[in-house]
Amino acid sequence: MSEQQPPPQKKQQHEQSLMDHLVELRDRLLHMVLAILIVFVALFAFSEEIFTIAAQPLLALMPEGTSMIATGVTSPFLVPFxxxxxxxxxLTIPYLLHQIWAFIAPGLYLHEKRLATPLLISSVILFYCGIAFAYFVIFPILFGFFIGIAPAGVAVMTDISQYLDFIIAIFLAFGIAFEVPVATFLIIAAGITSADKLAAKRPYIIIGAFFIGMLLTPPDIISQSLLAIPIWLLFEIGLIASRLFLKEKEKEEVIMENDEFTLIEEKPVDFSGDIPPDDHDEEGNPLSDEELENLFDEAEAEEDENNQKDEFDELDKADKNDKSDKADKSDKSDKSDKSDKNDKNDKNDKNDKNDKNDKNDKSD
Incomplete structure (x- = not known):
């Protein structure tokens, strides 16, 4: 058998809905790209000043008479670009997230929107905080250490391409690392694990923080430690925030339950004009335990009697059906006997007629 195809109207509606989503996705992606291009065009005129600001943590610590160099032919153009x-x-991350949120928000429930909105805002703020922490705190410590341990007679002249790759890696590493509180909160709020279980696994999390620092930073113990320690501290912040959130949630649930019980208790029970409940007598007074047990026994006895009556009724119906079947069979057999007798009589009559005709023929 061929599979049943959906009605043409529903299929057309589904295709239109899909096309609407694709068109909306295309429009929002175009808006995101245009926003990046507009900001890029506005900032490119100040590319030299922007690079100077980005290189300031290193330039401020370099010895006098030294400077950064460009070893590639296209580096003076590509690096600022x-x-x-x-x-x-x-800079356009808030607008990009706004476009993404506007696309997915219609498909979310109200409680999901309430939870996602502060998480998105806090994620953006924490990402910017991670970049600022790397620029103002980590870079001076890191560059001061590297320049300070340079052997005597070695002139520190960093290539601008290598410097750009280095600071981009550090910025992304610390920006992502500062999202640890949000990730911790989501894991606990989603019920994947509890705050107590995560707190019990703190030693493993510290080791994991150093492992992440090893992966996301240049291969030196200083960069690894400068990233791992903030990850650990941010994990503790996320743990505290999730515990506070769960406490507030439990308080709200208790308040809601208490409000429901209060409404139930404050609502007066009026039996006037209505049938009293099973645990009250006709006058509305509550029954004792013995009276309730007697009522239950009577109800069980009535139920047993009803079940027995139903069984007897079923047996009677079955007997009647058997008798009717037997009567039908006997009627059918009588009819068949009568038809056989009629057939025999017809044959005899035919034979008699044939004999008479033969005799008449002979006499003639």
Missing amino acids: KLVLLLSVL
Whole structure:
């Protein structure tokens, strides 16, 4: 058998809905790209100043008479270009998230929207905080350490391409690392695990923080430690925030339950004109335990009697059906006997007629 195809009208509606979503997705992606391009065009005129600001943590610590160098032919152009493009994306993150949110929000429930909105806002703020922490705190410590341990007679002249790759890696590493409180909160709020279980696994989380620091930072113990320690501290902040959230949620649930019980208790029970409940007598007075047991026994006895009556009724119906079947069979047999007799009589009559005709023929 061929599969049943959906009605043409429903199929057309489904295709229209899908096309509407695709058109909306295309429009929002175009808006996101245009926003990045507009910011990029506005900032590219200040690309030299932007690169100077980005390189300031290193330039401030370099010895006098030294400077950064460009070893590639296209580096003087590509490095500021990449930096301005990255800055354009970073500055438009709120608008990009707004477009993404506007696309997915209609498909979310109200409680999901209430939970997602503060999480998105806090995620953006924490990401910017991670970048600012890397620029103002980590870079001076890191560059001061590297320049300070340079051997005597070695001139520190960093290539601008390598410097850009280094700071981008550090910015992204600390920006993502500062999302740890949000990730911790989501894991606990979603019920995947509890705050107590995560707190019990703190040693493993600290080791994991150092492992993440090793993956996301350049291969040196200083960068790894400078990232791992903030990850650990941010995990503790997320743990505290999730516990506070769960306490507030439990309080709200208790308040709602108490409000429901209060409404139930405050609502007067009026039996006038209505049938009293089973645990009250006709006058509305509550029954004792013995009276309730007697009522239950009587109800069970009535139920047993009704069940027995139903069984007897079924047996009677079955007997009647058997008798009617037997009567039908006997009627059918009588009819068949009568038909056989009629057939025999017809044959005899035919034979008699044939004999008479033969005799008449012979006499003639």
